[in-house]
Amino acid sequence: MATSTPLPPPGATAPPGRRARRSTLLHRLDLRAAPYAFIAPFFVVFAAFSFYPLIYTCWISLHHVELSTLNLMEWVGFDNYTALWNDDRFWNALRNTFTIGVISTVPQLLMALGLAHLLNYRLRGSAFFRVAALTPYATSVGAAALVFTMLFERDFGMINWFLSLFGVDHIDWESNKWAAQSAISSIVIWRWTGYNALLYLAAMQAIPLERYEAAAIDGASRWQQFLKVTIPGIRSTIVFTIVLSTIGATQLFGEPLIFGQGPNGITGGADNQYQTLGLLLYEEGWKNYQMGRAATVAWAMFLLLILLFLVQRVLRRLLSRTS
């Protein structure tokens, strides 16, 4: 709060003339400085706790640092990077992050699109459906992952029981690689589909009705209207959700950690079958006490994000050129 009070009250004892001059001076100062004072808290917090750590991560990644002796930083150049490059666990974690990212993000956004389309009809009880769709979002990673771990339990879990009704044998969701990755993805999908659907719904409702009418006059079917009017109309929101869920996917941590229950969680299963980059970062730093290595993983994650954005930009360029 202190930063947002640039103005002391004008001195009450000053003579009238000086006081007036002083107050116009203060007035001008106020007009100039107050905006900056108002936005300063955000930038201070961001600089101190996001930007500086990000840059410092790069510096630490060039050192050997142990968790128990954080003050002792020994310069090792790019050793951590070459070690990471030659580490199978890194490529494994990268692959897992990618596959889990794809199988959690793509169905999630497609289902959100469908759900938003349904919610966009004139409905009775639309408030209920909207709140219900958003309820998973109120459940913490911790609680959601615990519940889903139980639902995916091999011997008595609800999901295996349900599948057994259709003659499917019990699946060992934890130790089978693809089963584990699907189960983890389903937690992500469950938590975020409703949220994304509401974002799409808001954008759909802002599409002018005239566009639908024009399309209908041109003889477009409902499905064609959806493709030619709705999707282009909410394009910027779609891009926004793709960006957000991509970021979320690269950072995935809590779901696999809790899904593995304890020591198995940090390594992402006995064979690292669902270890993500976030888990690898944690394992290096807080299990193996190698903070330099952990910083290297973090920086690799950052580079990965930048790479993804570049790819996405190029793709968008190409797509807009072809259409």
Next chain:
Amino acid sequence: MTTDSLRARPGTRTRTPDRPAGRPRLLPRPRAGRQHHAGPVTYVLLALAALVSLFPLYWTMVAASSDNTRITQTPPPFLPGPHLLDNLGKAWQDAALGKAMANSLIVAGTIALSTVLFATLAGFAFAKLRFRGRNILLMLVIGTMLVPPQLGVVPLFMMMTQLGWSQQLPSVIFPTLVSAVGVFFMRQYLAEALPDELVEAGRVDGAHSLRIFWSIVLPVARPAMAVLFMITFVHAWNDFFWPYIALDMENPTVPVALTKLSEGYIRDDSLIMAGALLGTLPLLAMFLVFGRQIVGGIMQGAVKG
């Protein structure tokens, strides 16, 4: 827009320009969105979606009210059992959930309050005050959304150790005192809801900026501030990665404490579910009461997002 869009509207779509002049429209509404009536298939699909959304939470309650033998039977139980209070009490003690609840309340409450205050200040400045570099700085704020704070955990951890905050609540409070999303949300709201004339009138009366903020902006911003408070509270309450690293089991937040339940030597399933239920209950209560407002807030923040 929130309450308007929640209410059913007259079927604008069927209305043609040459509609009979007998029933004049009272309120001209913006003609937007599709107005098809939902058919039975839509309702079935939506009910299915609601079922998938709500069932895991319902089942948490079923499992939390059963003992371990009941949970593991085939077919699984679908109705609540008699042990709810026992299990809740046990989870409360075993996972030190009392302390965790208090911590989460402090952490999420402080973060939500400060985010609302700082985001409203910054949102007001970006929406209504003129200053050099305003647009660039706003772009910068939006750009920061693309930098996940998790990437800085290593230095952040070292920083908190140096500050003497390791395993203390300030280490999870300070990094999230204000968010870019919050600033942007308040800017969007105030740009529309706060008339320029009101700010000008305040200036003419000789009020300084902080005074204008206090007596003119705050009353207008109040509904959006309430929504931002709730959304931020949900996020802060559920935040996991950094709290898991920064705090230990002696002094955890709720999501951190919950992991302890699953890491125990002997798995106690009903206890785990009771803990999950307890940890979610405060937010579920909030959703029950303010669900519509939260939905409206998320949708409102999204339109220009």
